[in-house]
Amino acid sequence: MEPPARATMKPALGGMLRRDGLSRDIVAGLTLAAITIPEQMATARLGGFEPQLGFLAFVAATIGFALFGASRLLTAGADSTITPIFAGALATLAASGVNLGTTAPLLALFVGALLVIGGLLRLGWVADLLSTPVVTGFLAGISLHILVSQLPGLFGVPGGGHEVVGQLQAIYAHAGAINPISTAIGLGVLVIMLVCERISARLPGALIALALATVAVPLFNLEARGVAVLGALPAAVPRLPGFALDWGVIRQLLPLALVLCLIVMMQGAAVSRSFRDPDGGDANVDRDFLGLGAANLFAGLAGAFPVNASPPRTAVVSETGGSTQRGALLAAAIILALALAGGSLLAKVPQAALAGVLLFVAQRIFRLGTILAIARQAPAEFALIVLTALGIVLLPIEAGVAIGIGISLLHGVWMTTRSRPIEFGKIAGTTIWWPPEQGRPLEPVPDVLVVGFQAPLLFANANSFRQAMLALLESRRPAILVLEASGVAAIDYTAAQALGDVVRGCRAQGVAFAVARLESVRARAALQRLGIMAEIGPDHLFHSVEEAVIALRATLPTEAGKP
Incomplete structure (x- = not known):
């Protein structure tokens, strides 16, 4: 039987020339355009x-990903997850006199270049560095940022910058000027979107709500009643921005670009893995990083801003039967036509309606179910959600994101450091050695100490491993010590030296030492490369604990070797 074709080699454009699925792609493209128009504006x-x-941003991102990505369903564009992260930093630069029209595209180019490098270096594993609680806390913080940032537009009052505290202070200061009609429009848009989503994900609730709100403005003369509208918009023509290489600006943008790159990797990998191609092939995350890199490069060259993969828009393409990037490209063509000639069509769109769209987005990314589940099942990890969310809300948002990433990595290191050697016992009447287990008595075996370590042996736990092993050796004084290593997936240099100290400690006390069930090829190679295999002795590696005990007993003096 021939092995299945590798989906990893198929480009995103694969299958576009075939006629099958064309009608479904057209439906997917029209639906995607209807959902994308209000979302990208907001x-x-x-x-x-x-x-x-x-x-x-959507048009450029779609073309870039279609040319270089792997997924046939993933859609990219302006994204509410990353936009709040860079909005505040760019606003600060603009306040100091830097041209926002050049810094945003430059930031997109930096993000794109980093993603391309990540794809070429096959850094798809980087997306797994953030734990679920930290990601949940990050999204909760972003959700609160979006909510607070849209309250001024919802209430029809002036805003207070990009920080949460400043926005809340501005709303409090203008509480007497809240426009109830604007508030009703924004909440009405939110309700319509929630109802449409409940009926069917294919219903373009945002477009329906936006159209109704726009029609209501001239129909009821709402501008005269204080409802703010977008006004006539100039045609959006893609143009190559002029980049003035100010090294001071570049030094401020690069750290932000690194943070954005990691978030795009995380979300892009999640979308790639969640929405597989119609042929059922595995996701090629590294190739999709190249596509998202190209999407950001194209967005920067078009004069836009950083873009990201979109879970809800990709879900729309999947649910409407899309099979290739034809649907996304059709949506991009429709939206480009609107961008070039539709400025007057959007003049009467109420700003409160766009706030309602973003309130819908905010409630979508606030994962209340996950938060409650973690709080109930893993209270300690619930603290990670709270810390990450507070960092996002209370600090400058890019600093909060960086802290969230740091918390996730520290949590992983902390979990590794908590691993301790566990003394195994023999299950009565068998040859099986097992950790202590409630309700199953373990048979004591004189002069034999079997210890298991159920984690990779790394620098983070090397010292605690060495100390615990030597303490057991000192307190138990066995004739035989066997390390049950089925859980040791990897060993680094620091941990190898710690293991060497244990081996030498056994030798100094006349204790026979062996390793059993070291199944990891990586760990074996590390012991060989780092010289510890020679200290242990290749003939002291066994396939089972019982085999090791029998073999070592045969090498002991007669009295010590008695069972």
């Missing part, structure tokens, strides 16, 4: 950009 305004710039 996200652009979230970042402080003109709404039509969101259209350019």
Whole structure:
């Protein structure tokens, strides 16, 4: 039987020339366009950009990913997860006199270059560095940022910058000027979107709500009643921005680009793995990183801002039967036409309606079910959610993201350091050696100490491993010590030296030492490379604990070797 074709070699454009599935791709493209138009406008305004710039971001990102990505379903564009992260930093630069029209595209180019490097170096594993609690806390913090940032637009009052505290202070200061009609429009858009989503994910609730709100403005003369609208928008023409290489600006953008790159990797990998191609092939995350890198490079060259993979839009393509990137490219063509000629069509769109769209997005990314499940099942990890969310909300958002990433990595290291050697016993009437287990008595074996270590042996736990092993050796004074190593997947240099100390400690006390069930090829290779295999002795590696005990007993003096 021939092995299945490797999906990893198929480009995102694969299958576009075939006629099968064309009608489904057309339906997917039209539905995607209807959902994307209001979302891209709202996200652009979230970042402080003109709404039509969101259209350019989507068009450029779609073309870039279709050319270089692997997934046939993934869609990219302006994204509410990453936009709040860079909006505040770019606003600060703009306040100091730096041109926002050049810094945003430059940031997109930096993010794109980093993603391309990540794809070429096959760094797909980087996306797994963030734990679920930290990601949940990150999204909760972003959700609160979006919520607070849209309250001024929802209430029809002036905003207070990009920080949560400043926004809340501005709302409090203008509480007497809240426009109830604007508030009703925004909440009405939110309710319509929630109802449409409940009926069917294919219903373009955002477009329906936005159209109704726009029609209501001239119909009821709402502008005269204080409802703010977008006004006539200039045509959004893709253009190559002029980049002035100011090293001071570049030094401020590069750390932000690194943070954005990691978030795009995380979300892109999640989308790739969640929405597989119609042929059922495995996701090629590294190739999709190249596609997302190209999406950001194209967005930067078009004069837009950083873009990301979109879980909800990709879900729409999947649920409407899309099979190739034809659907996304059709949506991009429709949106480009609107960007080039639709400025007057959008003039009467209420700003509160766009706030309602983003309130819907905010509630979608606030994973309440996951938060409650973690709080109930893993209270200690619930603290990670709270810490990450507080960092995002209370600190400058890019600093909060960096802290969240650091917390996730520290949590992983902490879990590794908690691993301790466990003394095994023999199950009565068998040859099986097992950790202590409630309700199953273990048979004591004189002069034999079997210890298991159920984690990779790394620098983070090397010292605790060495100390615990030597302490057991000193307190038990066995004739035989066997390390049950089925859980040791890897060994680094520091841990190998610690293991060497244990071997030498056994030798100094006349204790026979062996390793059993070292199944990891990586761990065996590390012991060989680092010289510890020679200290242990290749003939002291066994396939089972019982085999090791029998073999070592045969080498002991007669009295010590008695069972």
